[in-house]
Amino acid sequence: MRKNVLIVGAGGVAHVVAHKCAMNNDVLGDICIASRTQQKCEAIIESVLRKNHLKDPARKLYARQVDALNVPELVNLIKETKSEMVINVGQSYINMSVLEACIETGAVYMDTAIHEEPDKVCENPPWYANYEWKRRERCAAQGVTAILGIGFDPGVVNAWCALARDEYFDTIDTIDILDVNAGSHGKYFATNFDPEINFREFKKVWTWVDRQWVQQKVHSIRVDYDFPVVGSCPVYLTGHDELHSLSKNIDANSIRFWMGFGDHYLNVFSVLTNIGLTSEKPVKVAEGVEIAPLKMLKALLPDPSSLAPGYTGKTCIGNFIRGTKDNKPREVFIYNTCDHAECYQEVEAQAISYTAGVPAAAAAILVARGDWDVKTMVNVEELPPRPLLNLLDSMGLPTVVSEKPVTFTAPVIEHVASV
Numbered sequence: 001m002r003k004n005v006l007i008v009g010a011g012g013v014a015h016v017v018a019h020k021c022a023m024n025n026d027v028l029g030d031i032c033i034a035s036r037t038q039q040k041c042e043a044i045i046e047s048v049l050r051k052n053h054l055k056d057p058a059r060k061l062y063a064r065q066v067d068a069l070n071v072p073e074l075v076n077l078i079k080e081t082k083s084e085m086v087i088n089v090g091q092s093y094i095n096m097s098v099l100e101a102c103i104e105t106g107a108v109y110m111d112t113a114i115h116e117e118p119d120k121v122c123e124n125p126p127w128y129a130n131y132e133w134k135r136r137e138r139c140a141a142q143g144v145t146a147i148l149g150i151g152f153d154p155g156v157v158n159a160w161c162a163l164a165r166d167e168y169f170d171t172i173d174t175i176d177i178l179d180v181n182a183g184s185h186g187k188y189f190a191t192n193f194d195p196e197i198n199f200r201e202f203k204k205v206w207t208w209v210d211r212q213w214v215q216q217k218v219h220s221i222r223v224d225y226d227f228p229v230v231g232s233c234p235v236y237l238t239g240h241d242e243l244h245s246l247s248k249n250i251d252a253n254s255i256r257f258w259m260g261f262g263d264h265y266l267n268v269f270s271v272l273t274n275i276g277l278t279s280e281k282p283v284k285v286a287e288g289v290e291i292a293p294l295k296m297l298k299a300l301l302p303d304p305s306s307l308a309p310g311y312t313g314k315t316c317i318g319n320f321i322r323g324t325k326d327n328k329p330r331e332v333f334i335y336n337t338c339d340h341a342e343c344y345q346e347v348e349a350q351a352i353s354y355t356a357g358v359p360a361a362a363a364a365i366l367v368a369r370g371d372w373d374v375k376t377m378v379n380v381e382e383l384p385p386r387p388l389l390n391l392l393d394s395m396g397l398p399t400v401v402s403e404k405p406v407t408f409t410a411p412v413i414e415h416v417a418s419v
Helices: 012-022 038-050 071-081 092-105 132-142 156-168 195-200 243-249 263-274 293-300 304-310 340-347 351-369 385-395
Strands: 005-008 031-035 061-065 085-088 108-111 146-148 171-181 205-209 212-216 222-227 231-238 252-260 314-325 328-339 377-379 400-402
Touching: 005 012, 005 071, 012 031, 012 038, 012 304, 012 340, 012 351, 031 038, 031 071, 038 061, 071 092, 085 092, 085 351, 092 108, 092 132, 108 351, 132 146, 132 377, 156 171, 156 243, 156 314, 156 328, 156 385, 171 222, 171 231, 195 293, 205 231, 205 243, 243 252, 243 377, 304 340, 304 351, 314 351, 328 340, 328 351, 340 351, 351 385
Parallel strands: 005 031, 005 085, 031 061, 085 108, 108 146, 146 377, 171 252
Antiparallel strands: 171 314, 205 212, 205 252, 222 231, 231 252, 314 328, 328 400
């Protein structure tokens, strides 16, 4: 049994992770929330206590300040707090330093997004091979459990791919991961998670087509799909984390990711990009100060956590999978819908944070119980999916399987560039 959780980060996803871990602290033990700004951690604790979510009041829930890029400082914090599990939900720039601290201390490592370097955007695929997988042998040699990408996408969608492979298909032709937010936050323009990381995704599109990496232009390929519950929504071919492990671990001809965007979002994003405000490269202003336009834009836009109180509507995320079973063609749509207002009522967060945070807490429970304590580095599709999905059914993110879904029909994707 593993005990005591260190949550690194204090944003919207960390907020949800803290609530769900507190609701299961009889299994998880003491919980420490740490970030550069301890005040943000304290605010999360206040929310947990306000909702009366500390299941076992004898267990500690407390905050610490930490520089997550400082490995010795993280090592000391892990030892001081006696944390046997670390859930990294900070900016993706810190992934390798947090992972290194876990390897040095033997603590379990979990994250919800792939590692990025601040000065490198949309590197050549597969992205996990650039950083995370280079440390896999060290994890195995030292018996360190490292679970990569255990949010929703990546995370739950990876588990759905494993479920489809294990229970629904003999062969898989295509997997189309569809993510749409049909909610409304009432702001002129905002992103649902860190704007800096969000906009860095939209520099180029790497997708897996006919068993090779293909590069496409951003927001250039659109499909309108009739989703369950939320109805018809436009989605655009987009690059995303999970493709980079699924292409290696799931035997499928094509694996693609599609994200929903409204016309207003795309128009504003286009203007911001065309005038250079989504650039990560520093520029010098008249006073001689250097600043990356993207960082300034992040400071100007609403904090994603601030969107939660007035958010209405629902999200729908699902995998449309096409293949064969018993020598017959088969199509299945595996999905979840989540309501913004219900999420706020439960944990004072919006649904985007909720869908990313709940699976990380569920994974911690599975590790604590021993179900997922594999003592090596894995992506989610390499783990048995049923324990996670069964647990999520009871934690607020139920899985629905439609065996006769509306067919998702994508256009032919030309090979603009490939690696």
